[in-house]
Amino acid sequence: MPIFFNQKTREFHLQAKNVSYIFTVLENNQLGxxxxxxxxxxxxxxxxxxxxxxxxxxxxxxxxxxxxxxDTIKQEFPSYGTTDFxxxxxxxLLENGSRITQFExxxxxxxxxxxxxxxxxxxxxxxxxxxxxLEIYLFDPLIDAEIILQYTVFEQFNAIARNxxxxxxxxxxxxLTRAMSASVDFFDAEFEMVHLSGSWGRERYVRTRKLSPGxxxxxxxRGTASGAGHNPFIALKRxxxxxxxxxxxxxxxxxxxxxxxxxxxxxxxxxxxxxxINPFDFHWLLESKQSFQTPEVVLVYSSQGxxxxxxxxxxxxxxxxxxxxxRDKERPVLINNWEATYFKFNEEKILExxxxxxxxxxxxxxxxxxxxxxxxxxKTSLGDxxxxxxxLPNGITELAKKIRDLGLYxxxxxxxxxxxxISDLYKKHPDWIIHVPNRKPSQxxxxxxxxxSRQEVVDYIYHAMVKILDKAPISYIKWDMNRYMxxxxxxxxxxxxxxxxxxxxxLGVYKLxxxxxxxxxxxxxxxxxxxxxxxxxGMLHYAPQTWTxxxxxxxxxxxxxxxxSLVYPLSSMGAHVTAVPNHQVGRITSIETxxxxxxxxxxxxxxxxxxxxxxxxxxxxKQITFYKQNRSLFQKGTFxxxxxxxxxxxxxxxWIVVSEDQKEAVACRYQVLGKPNARYERLVLKGLRPxxxxxxxxxxxxxxxxxxxxxxxxxDNVVLAGKLQYGDFxxxxxxxxxxx
Ligand code: DGJ
Numbered sequence: 001m002p003i004f005f006n007q008k009t010r011e012f013h014l015q016a017k018n019v020s021y022i023f024t025v026l027e028n029n030q031l032g033x034x035x036x037x038x039x040x041x042x043x044x045x046x047x048x049x050x051x052x053x054x055x056x057x058x059x060x061x062x063x064x065x066x067x068x069x070x071d072t073i074k075q076e077f078p079s080y081g082t083t084d085f086x087x088x089x090x091x092x093l094l095e096n097g098s099r100i101t102q103f104e105x106x107x108x109x110x111x112x113x114x115x116x117x118x119x120x121x122x123x124x125x126x127x128x129x130x131x132x133x134l135e136i137y138l139f140d141p142l143i144d145a146e147i148i149l150q151y152t153v154f155e156q157f158n159a160i161a162r163n164x165x166x167x168x169x170x171x172x173x174x175x176l177t178r179a180m181s182a183s184v185d186f187f188d189a190e191f192e193m194v195h196l197s198g199s200w201g202r203e204r205y206v207r208t209r210k211l212s213p214g215x216x217x218x219x220x221x222r223g224t225a226s227g228a229g230h231n232p233f234i235a236l237k238r239x240x241x242x243x244x245x246x247x248x249x250x251x252x253x254x255x256x257x258x259x260x261x262x263x264x265x266x267x268x269x270x271x272x273x274x275x276x277i278n279p280f281d282f283h284w285l286l287e288s289k290q291s292f293q294t295p296e297v298v299l300v301y302s303s304q305g306x307x308x309x310x311x312x313x314x315x316x317x318x319x320x321x322x323x324x325x326x327r328d329k330e331r332p333v334l335i336n337n338w339e340a341t342y343f344k345f346n347e348e349k350i351l352e353x354x355x356x357x358x359x360x361x362x363x364x365x366x367x368x369x370x371x372x373x374x375x376x377x378x379k380t381s382l383g384d385x386x387x388x389x390x391x392l393p394n395g396i397t398e399l400a401k402k403i404r405d406l407g408l409y410x411x412x413x414x415x416x417x418x419x420x421x422i423s424d425l426y427k428k429h430p431d432w433i434i435h436v437p438n439r440k441p442s443q444x445x446x447x448x449x450x451x452x453s454r455q456e457v458v459d460y461i462y463h464a465m466v467k468i469l470d471k472a473p474i475s476y477i478k479w480d481m482n483r484y485m486x487x488x489x490x491x492x493x494x495x496x497x498x499x500x501x502x503x504x505x506x507l508g509v510y511k512l513x514x515x516x517x518x519x520x521x522x523x524x525x526x527x528x529x530x531x532x533x534x535x536x537x538g539m540l541h542y543a544p545q546t547w548t549x550x551x552x553x554x555x556x557x558x559x560x561x562x563x564x565s566l567v568y569p570l571s572s573m574g575a576h577v578t579a580v581p582n583h584q585v586g587r588i589t590s591i592e593t594x595x596x597x598x599x600x601x602x603x604x605x606x607x608x609x610x611x612x613x614x615x616x617x618x619x620x621x622k623q624i625t626f627y628k629q630n631r632s633l634f635q636k637g638t639f640x641x642x643x644x645x646x647x648x649x650x651x652x653x654x655w656i657v658v659s660e661d662q663k664e665a666v667a668c669r670y671q672v673l674g675k676p677n678a679r680y681e682r683l684v685l686k687g688l689r690p691x692x693x694x695x696x697x698x699x700x701x702x703x704x705x706x707x708x709x710x711x712x713x714x715x716d717n718v719v720l721a722g723k724l725q726y727g728d729f730x731x732x733x734x735x736x737x738x739x740x
Pocket of ligand 1: 482
């Protein structure tokens with residue numbers, strides 16, 4: 001029974017495999033938080049853990065009780081202005097200018113399964129027994145408004161999903177000025193905050209800082225995306241927690257737009273985590289009978305360090321967030337023409353690449369940007385989704401058929417949310433872009449953001465895409481998005497709803513994804529945003545894979561993929577072998593190292609394969625065979641980070657992926673620079689069965705799992721055929737198989 005309720009004390013105990021989350025209804029009928037952490041045995045009451053203390057210089061709720069001050073009580077979904085001075089979970093502006101509300105516990109419901117969220121992506125169940133949901137009903141009679149807090153316990157995954165819904169049952173207009181998805185008050189602030197921050201070309205670097213008094217936060221204000229600056233995720237870990245042991249609490253928001261994750265450390269060292277839509281530049285008008293649904297946040301606690309937390313996110317997101325037939329299917333090895341041709345191609349060139357790719361064993365050809373309108377550079381034609389006849393005189397359908405005839409699947413690039421000023425669409429509908437009256441809209445990559453808060457704009461793009469998808473045999477879509485929002489406004493919305501544009505836009509994007517994935521269930525979607533600026537759980541719901549970064553240099557990718565793996569499974573990370581010198585950083589790395597990095601993701605190539613030497617072709621054929629042989633392991637295995645590029649001098653990174661039955665594994669160790677007269681090195685593995693005997697390809701003899709996980713592989717003693725151990729940009733891959 002994962003959710004207990006004690007009617008007498010009005011306590012809730014949410015319990016998953018290894019976690020307990022406990023809260024109660026307070027004397028004033030609001031909710032008080034009691035405990036979140038490692039699973040504790042259920043008992044009738046935990047009220048003895050509830051802390052209340054008289055502090056000096058506070059305000060109190062009751063006139064005759066000088067202890068009941070919300071500022072010193074841990075809370076579950078706090079408001080501001082009624083004795084709590086910390087930042088709240090929500091705030092509502094009333095018609096009379098007051099921001100004071102009083103939502104009190106009215107009742108609750110516990111049921112098996114999980115309901116869908118209105119218009120938003122979320123985790124789901126396939127069978128009701130997979131999860132139990134608690135709905136708490138809070139009510140403010142003065143304004144006749146309700147908040148429903150939803151908690152879903154995924155018992156086996158060891159995760160709790162939360163969201164909040166605001167409903168205006170009354171007559172007056174309410175304005176939500178802050179509507180976070182969740183708030184958690186921790187007992188203390190002895191934590192380090194881990195977050196994933198960066199920029200284009202270096203997305204999701206792992207950053208760690210000690211919590212200190214005041215507010216520390218990460219956010220997006222970019223409108224169209226969660227952004228490359230920060231990922232909608234933080235973890236709080238206890239000092240001393242590493243990849244393999246220690247307590248860590250993860251918070252991951254299933255959302256693709258403006259978000260905020262903040263930790264406020266108060267004067268009593270309580271750490272309050274708030275996570276949800278960014279309240280900056282956000283108001284939402286709730287007219288009578290209207291409701292507002294917040295995005296979902298997924299809480300994961302692990303006592304098994306950062307890897308333990310990541311593995312929960314990986315399995316939950318891979319199997320119960322991503323949806324559709326491609327969720328479980330092995331993904332094809334693809335070739336993308338972007339870095340091979342950029343905008344300069346014609347049908348002949350594309351077919352030439354496709355033919356060469358087929359010979360190498362590649363399964364899917366993806367035609368990237370430049371196939372439509374007058375698009376010969378990034379200045380024109382977004383929005384005009386009709387084929388460019390001077391490049392592809394026979395059209396997309398014919399090209400797709402020819403590629404299918406070669407024995408390859410065909411995939412196509414779109415950037416549905418954008419329009420170029422030089423386009424027929426813009427000429428016809430200049431007011432369809434995000435803009436405000438009488439101000440010049442700023443450009444970004446010479447393009448403008450279509451106003452997806454408007455139904456007719458989403459409909460138009462839907463029909464334009466369907467026109468192509470209906471005729472051509474298309475198996476894959478790369479859905480790109482290459483600019484952030486500026487001058488945010490919609491020509492359709494009234495003045496008092498202009499603050500809603502950014503969120504309504506994201507809802508429009510989700511609507512289009514929902515329609516296209518429903519109508520074309522066989523198409524594999526890959527999301528992309530100028531590289532990895534929209535690598536978030538919201539996108540993952542519709543598109544089971546995301547382009548991780550435009551930076552494809554193998555050494556750079558170590559950091560990017562390592563950071564991304566904190567939350568996202570290998571099955572979600574697009575990873576391609578590209579040409580050298582690398583187009584982003586100019587570095588030359590071996591074809592082996594480039595593949596050894598890309599295997600740990602959704603493997604593909606993005607270079608002109610017609611220009612390869614015979615020797616390179618031979619190597620690539622072998623790489624593709626190796627990936628196909630181990631594809632299910634890479635895409636579905638349990639991933640452990642072993643050595644971090646963000647620790648020590650960052651010179652060595654290593655990781656391993658292990659099959660569910662622990663009989664197969666692939667580990668890889670990467671070294672940035674060679675060192676003279678180097679120290680001894682070993683690679684200590686994880687996740688194996690201690691008593692299994694493993695054979696490592698290329699190494700005579702065998703090893704027991706416990707030896708590999710304690711003594712490790714002594715790298716100086718194993719010479720793998722043809723592999724440099726101490727050079728620059730080197731890597732050694734180890735394929736392990738259980739010897740029966
Ligand atoms: C940005 C993407 O990240 C690239 O892979 C490529 O598709 C370009 N856009 C095309 O314009």
